[in-house]
Amino acid sequence: MGYGLLILLLSWTVSANAADLTAMDETAKGFSNIKTVQVAHQGQLIWSKAYNGANINEAANIKSASKSVMSAIVGMAIDKGVIESVNVPVAEVLKDQLPANPDPQLKDIQLQHLLSMQAGLERTSGRNYGRWVVSDNWVKAALGRPFVADVGGVMQYSTGNTHLLSAIVMKQSGQHTYKLANQWFKGSGVRIESWETDPQGIPMGGNQMGMTPSSLLAFGELYRRGGVAANGQRYIAEDWIKESWQPRTQSRFHQGLYGYGWFMQEFAGVQGYYGWGYGGQMIYVFPQLELTVAITSQEHLPSGRTGYRDALHDMVSEHIVSVL
Numbered sequence: 001m002g003y004g005l006l007i008l009l010l011s012w013t014v015s016a017n018a019a020d021l022t023a024m025d026e027t028a029k030g031f032s033n034i035k036t037v038q039v040a041h042q043g044q045l046i047w048s049k050a051y052n053g054a055n056i057n058e059a060a061n062i063k064s065a066s067k068s069v070m071s072a073i074v075g076m077a078i079d080k081g082v083i084e085s086v087n088v089p090v091a092e093v094l095k096d097q098l099p100a101n102p103d104p105q106l107k108d109i110q111l112q113h114l115l116s117m118q119a120g121l122e123r124t125s126g127r128n129y130g131r132w133v134v135s136d137n138w139v140k141a142a143l144g145r146p147f148v149a150d151v152g153g154v155m156q157y158s159t160g161n162t163h164l165l166s167a168i169v170m171k172q173s174g175q176h177t178y179k180l181a182n183q184w185f186k187g188s189g190v191r192i193e194s195w196e197t198d199p200q201g202i203p204m205g206g207n208q209m210g211m212t213p214s215s216l217l218a219f220g221e222l223y224r225r226g227g228v229a230a231n232g233q234r235y236i237a238e239d240w241i242k243e244s245w246q247p248r249t250q251s252r253f254h255q256g257l258y259g260y261g262w263f264m265q266e267f268a269g270v271q272g273y274y275g276w277g278y279g280g281q282m283i284y285v286f287p288q289l290e291l292t293v294a295i296t297s298q299e300h301l302p303s304g305r306t307g308y309r310d311a312l313h314d315m316v317s318e319h320i321v322s323v324l
Helices: 003-020 022-029 062-081 104-108 111-115 126-133 138-143 160-175 177-185 213-224 238-244 310-318
Strands: 032-040 044-050 209-211 263-267 271-277 281-284 291-295
Touching: 003 263, 022 104, 022 291, 022 310, 032 138, 032 209, 032 213, 062 126, 062 160, 062 177, 062 209, 062 213, 062 271, 062 281, 104 177, 138 160, 138 263, 160 177, 177 291, 209 213, 213 310, 263 310, 281 310, 291 310
Parallel strands: none
Antiparallel strands: 032 044, 032 291, 263 271, 271 281, 281 291
16 A cells, blocks of 8 residues: 555544534533543544634643542552552551640551542532631641541542552652652653642642643553553553442532542443542543543533533533444
């Protein structure tokens, strides 16, 4: 086959796939707060578009979708021997950050409980978020929360949990989580452009992370490929991805099950895994279809109680999953 004919066939394939997404495009145009949509199918970028005046190349605050990234960083730290395992007791690593009279249950919290939001501590998200981020020490403030559930029990979705993970990675590695993550992801297409830090300089484990849409898509593709990037290099252990996508608990706010930093549910009958950030920052992975979808949105508008997150789910189910 001649090179020119090959290029023509590849161009036709991309155009055909893009044409299939016309309904998705029309739906996306109806969302006043959506910013970008990127779709990769079988390892090829088949859709990349900005909406409502957004810049497709500009870094977006992916909000709590960064919890999925933080989970990956922990998995990489374990794989590299920086952290022993998910069974490491949090109180042993952060013993200098414990309250003056620590609750005995603190000794039962392991890394796995932070990853799955089953630490049992009162949430630092939602109505408690503002009070938490104005504290002098976010790590101590998170560890000082009262217990509202058993360790390993019902889900208490809390950014404080993932912030503790960031603190543990920094303490065990002796390096800044932000720089360490970019060092470990180098060459994968994944890059963190910015990351807010606490008063002690610890990057916020599960929020305020800047990433371009293409980088977010590359992150999803990394998981879709089982931890291997397009360049053939392995970045994340395949077993870690399997563990991360094992359902462990469920949010009381919606139907999605939760593993290690990832939600999961079926979309149009196909098993999907997704990271979700405030405002509608989404990364969807469908290994069965070799499909990854990255969506960024206005970061200051809620997406859960407004129904926008569910509308994005519907768009992905009806106009992407169902046609590819």
